[in-house]
Amino acid sequence: MKNLLLMAKLDIKESARSRWFFVYLLVFGGLMALFFITGITDSVVMGFTGLSRLLLVYMQVTIVILPIFILITTVKSISGDRESAILEYMLSFPVSLKDYYWGKMLGRFVIVFTPVFLALLMGVVYGVIKGGELPWKMLLVYSALLLSLCAVFLGIAFFISTLVKSHDVALGASFVVWITLLAFIDIALIGLMLQNRWDDNFIITLALLNPMEVFRVGAISLFDPELTVMGPVAYFLLDTFGHTLFLVYAVLYPIFLGAVFAFLGYYAFRKKDLL
Amino acid sequence: MIEVKDAVKRFLDTNVLDHVDLVIERGDKIALMGPNGAGKTTLVRSILGFYHLDSGKIEVEGYDPIKNRVKVLEKISFIPQTPPPIKLSLTELLEYVSKSTGTKEEDIKEEAKRMDLDISKNLAKPFFKLSGGMKQKLLIAIALAKRSDILIFDEPTANLDPKAREKFYHLLSELPQEVSTLFITHRIEEVEGLINRKIYMDLGKVVEDERL
Ligand SMILES: Nc1ncnc2c1ncn2[C@@H]1O[C@H](COP(=O)(O)OP(=O)(O)OP(=O)(O)O)[C@@H](O)[C@H]1O
Numbered sequence: 001m002k003n004l005l006l007m008a009k010l011d012i013k014e015s016a017r018s019r020w021f022f023v024y025l026l027v028f029g030g031l032m033a034l035f036f037i038t039g040i041t042d043s044v045v046m047g048f049t050g051l052s053r054l055l056l057v058y059m060q061v062t063i064v065i066l067p068i069f070i071l072i073t074t075v076k077s078i079s080g081d082r083e084s085a086i087l088e089y090m091l092s093f094p095v096s097l098k099d100y101y102w103g104k105m106l107g108r109f110v111i112v113f114t115p116v117f118l119a120l121l122m123g124v125v126y127g128v129i130k131g132g133e134l135p136w137k138m139l140l141v142y143s144a145l146l147l148s149l150c151a152v153f154l155g156i157a158f159f160i161s162t163l164v165k166s167h168d169v170a171l172g173a174s175f176v177v178w179i180t181l182l183a184f185i186d187i188a189l190i191g192l193m194l195q196n197r198w199d200d201n202f203i204i205t206l207a208l209l210n211p212m213e214v215f216r217v218g219a220i221s222l223f224d225p226e227l228t229v230m231g232p233v234a235y236f237l238l239d240t241f242g243h244t245l246f247l248v249y250a251v252l253y254p255i256f257l258g259a260v261f262a263f264l265g266y267y268a269f270r271k272k273d274l275l
Numbered sequence: 276m277i278e279v280k281d282a283v284k285r286f287l288d289t290n291v292l293d294h295v296d297l298v299i300e301r302g303d304k305i306a307l308m309g310p311n312g313a314g315k316t317t318l319v320r321s322i323l324g325f326y327h328l329d330s331g332k333i334e335v336e337g338y339d340p341i342k343n344r345v346k347v348l349e350k351i352s353f354i355p356q357t358p359p360p361i362k363l364s365l366t367e368l369l370e371y372v373s374k375s376t377g378t379k380e381e382d383i384k385e386e387a388k389r390m391d392l393d394i395s396k397n398l399a400k401p402f403f404k405l406s407g408g409m410k411q412k413l414l415i416a417i418a419l420a421k422r423s424d425i426l427i428f429d430e431p432t433a434n435l436d437p438k439a440r441e442k443f444y445h446l447l448s449e450l451p452q453e454v455s456t457l458f459i460t461h462r463i464e465e466v467e468g469l470i471n472r473k474i475y476m477d478l479g480k481v482v483e484d485e486r487l
């Protein structure tokens with residue numbers, strides 16, 4: 001446990017200095033700032049109050065860029081260290097593989113979650129200062145959704161990172177994962193539905209299995225369905241399961257999926273050659 | 276101390292370790308030699324628990340390097356063939372070493388001084404930004420400060436200038452009698468005075484094992 005925290009701390013320090021982290025901060029901080037400047041908060045469009053509209057737009061953008069950010073920066077954590085022989089040296093010290101792997105994971109989690117969470121907070125603070133009401137429920141739900149989105153893609157990234165020996169292959173694999181999941185969020189699903197070639201149940205299942213779609217529907221579910229343009233799949237899901245049940249699922253399922261991948265990665269890390 | 280029994284490690288259908296048998300006793304000072312690709316690094320990595328053997332087994336003081344990696348690595352200091360581009364700062368690296376092994380940071384700094392390396396000026400620098408020789412010296416200092424029962428060096432002097440090399444060999448000659456060392460080296464004449472056993476590997480086999 002002591003070494004696990006040590007690994008986490010060192011990984012946080014190392015990442016916090018790195019260029020990718022700087023870009024990451026800039027992108028999410030800048031995104032929020034951009035929303036302020038363009039005045040998304042000021043307008044009341046289609047019944048949205050300014051602040052909740054701001055947060056929803058933030059979540060919509062996050063769905064697309066957060067996963068790829070997590071994937072490309074994290075897949076190199078183990079595969080990159082392996083390729084550059086850093087792993088050989090660091091693991092020649094008496095640290096258990098458990099502490100090493102989960103410590104790195106914990107460190108990464110802090111590093112990827114903190115900026116997106118802070119940007120969300122920043123938006124809320126700005127909105128409240130501008131005279132909005134503090135949207136407690138929204139803040140809570142969106143924080144939880146961001147947390148579980150981070151968890152699932154970290155899990156997948158660590159899985160790829162331990163399984164693949166070369167950094168380039170790891171990058172390629174993450175890109176494929178991202179594009180695939182992105183392709184199957186609502187828009188593509190509607191296309192399939194319209195073609196009527198696929199069974200509706202099959203499409204719903206696809207939607208429920210895709211953590212990105214689950215996140216999207218979860219984020220949108222806080223709004224009145226009459227007012228939002230949420231897409232038929234999202235509408236169907238919320239209508240069938242109810243908002244609360246779906247939200248619970250939207251938070252827990254990605255965490256569960258991330259944990260499964262993280263454990264598979266850990267298993268591979270222990271059972272395969274380290275170098 | 277270290278027992279390698281009928282070890283086989285295969286990469287892509289070639290036996291990189293081909294039924295290796297080897298016993299390293301307390302106080303053995305070994306030069307491990309052999310042409311490029313003979314399997315020297317692979318043998319060392321197997322002892323350190325990085326590779327899963329295809330058959331046979333390795334024990335370090337009775338412990339399996341994979342099942343009991345912490346127990347095994349507590350007893351070993353290791354210096355790799357090339358210094359890795361570690362991104363941690365020296366302060367962080369020293370913290371990692373001292374917390375994971377129980378070595379005092381002071382001892383590492385002391386050893387570094389004995390290698391003519393003053394790290395106090397570079398503590399905030401990332402390790403990979405040190406010069407090649409400085410990196411090597413620091414790795415040596417860490418390895419010595421750890422006070423391990425077994426030292427394993429994979430060609431440790433490649434980046435050192437002649438003076439630093441002298442220094443390094445001098446420090447090694449001061450090691451306690453009961454410490455075992457295993458050098459991988461291509462320059463036997465340099466370590467001649469420090470060793471009492473020569474092992475020669477080729478094509479994954481131990482082909483010669485001579486006590487001096
Ligand atoms: N991870 C690996 N995957 C595939 N082949 C490997 C791997 N590691 C080593 N080999 C192969 O095993 C053989 C032995 O390599 P090893 O590094 O043990 O040689 P060595 O004796 O240390 O050589 P050198 O003197 O050049 O350092 C080489 O042919 C090498 O290509």
Ligand SMILES: [Mg+2]
Pocket residue numbers: 315316317356429
């Ligand atoms: Mg070698």
